[in-house]
Amino acid sequence: MVYSREELLDIVAAQMPAKRWEHVKGVMETSVILATRFGGDPVKADLAALLHDLAKFWPIEKQEAIMIDNGLNPELLEYDKQLLHAEVGAFIAKRDYGVADEEVLDAVRYHTSGRVGMTKLDKIVCLADYIEPGRSFPGVDTIRELAEHHLEEALIAGFDSTITFLLEKRKQIFPTTVLSRNDLIRQLGRT
Numbered sequence: 001m002v003y004s005r006e007e008l009l010d011i012v013a014a015q016m017p018a019k020r021w022e023h024v025k026g027v028m029e030t031s032v033i034l035a036t037r038f039g040g041d042p043v044k045a046d047l048a049a050l051l052h053d054l055a056k057f058w059p060i061e062k063q064e065a066i067m068i069d070n071g072l073n074p075e076l077l078e079y080d081k082q083l084l085h086a087e088v089g090a091f092i093a094k095r096d097y098g099v100a101d102e103e104v105l106d107a108v109r110y111h112t113s114g115r116v117g118m119t120k121l122d123k124i125v126c127l128a129d130y131i132e133p134g135r136s137f138p139g140v141d142t143i144r145e146l147a148e149h150h151l152e153e154a155l156i157a158g159f160d161s162t163i164t165f166l167l168e169k170r171k172q173i174f175p176t177t178v179l180s181r182n183d184l185i186r187q188l189g190r191t
C-alpha cells in the first residue's frame with residue numbers, strides 16, 4: 001500500500017502523543033529550511049522528517065520483536081532501547097507504508113545514531129531533530145547558531161551534546177555515533 005503525504009500525516013500523528021507530534025512538525029519545518037539552506041532536497045527532507053519518529057512510542061517489546069523477527073541490526077539491541085525506533089521506523093515505513101525511496105529510509109534509519117558516510121539528507125534530518133523550535137537542552141542555541149552556516153559543524157556539536165549527556169549518565173555509547181562524529185571531523189579536513 002502506498003500512501004499520499006496527507007494520509008501519512010494522519011497515520012504518523014496517530015502513533016504518538018500530541019506533544020511528540022508537535023516535535024515531528026518542528027523537525028519537518030526545520031528539515032525543509034536546512035535543505036533549502038544547504039542544497040538538499042526539501043521534498044525528501046520533509047518526508048524523512050515526517051517519518052523519523054513513527055515508532056518512537058511503540059512499546060519497546062514490539063520494537064525488539066520487529067528487530068529480531070526481521071534480522072535488523074542486532075548490535076543495536078545491546079544499547080539504550082531509545083535507539084531502536086529509528087531502525088524500526090525505517091523498516092515499517094517501507095513494509096507497511098509503501099515508502100520506497102532508500103535515501104529517505106536511510107535518513108529515518110540513521111537519524112539518532114548517525115553513520116559513517118552520512119548523506120546530506122541524513123545530516124539534515126539528524127540536525128533538525130536536535131534544533132527544531134520545540135527543543136530545549138543545554139547547548140541547543142550554540143547548535144542553532146552553527147546551523148545558520150555550517151551543516152557539519154552543527155551536527156558535530158549535536159553529537160557532542162548526546163555523547164556528553166551519555167557520559168554524564170554513565171551510560172553506554174553506541175559506537176556508530178562516535179565513528180560518525182569522527183567522519184564529520186575528517187570531512188572538515190581536521191583530525
Ligand SMILES: Nc1ncnc2c1ncn2[C@@H]1O[C@H](COP(=O)(O)OP(=O)(O)O)[C@@H](O)[C@H]1O
Nearest residue numbers: 056079080082083112113129162172173174177
Ligand atoms: N550513540 C548513542 N548511544 C547510546 N544511546 C544513545 C545514542 N544516541 C542517542 N541515544 C539515546 O537515545 C535517546 C533518543 O535520541 P533521539 O532519537 O535523538 O531523540 P528523539 O527520539 O527524542 O528525537 C537519547 O536521549 C539517548 O538516551
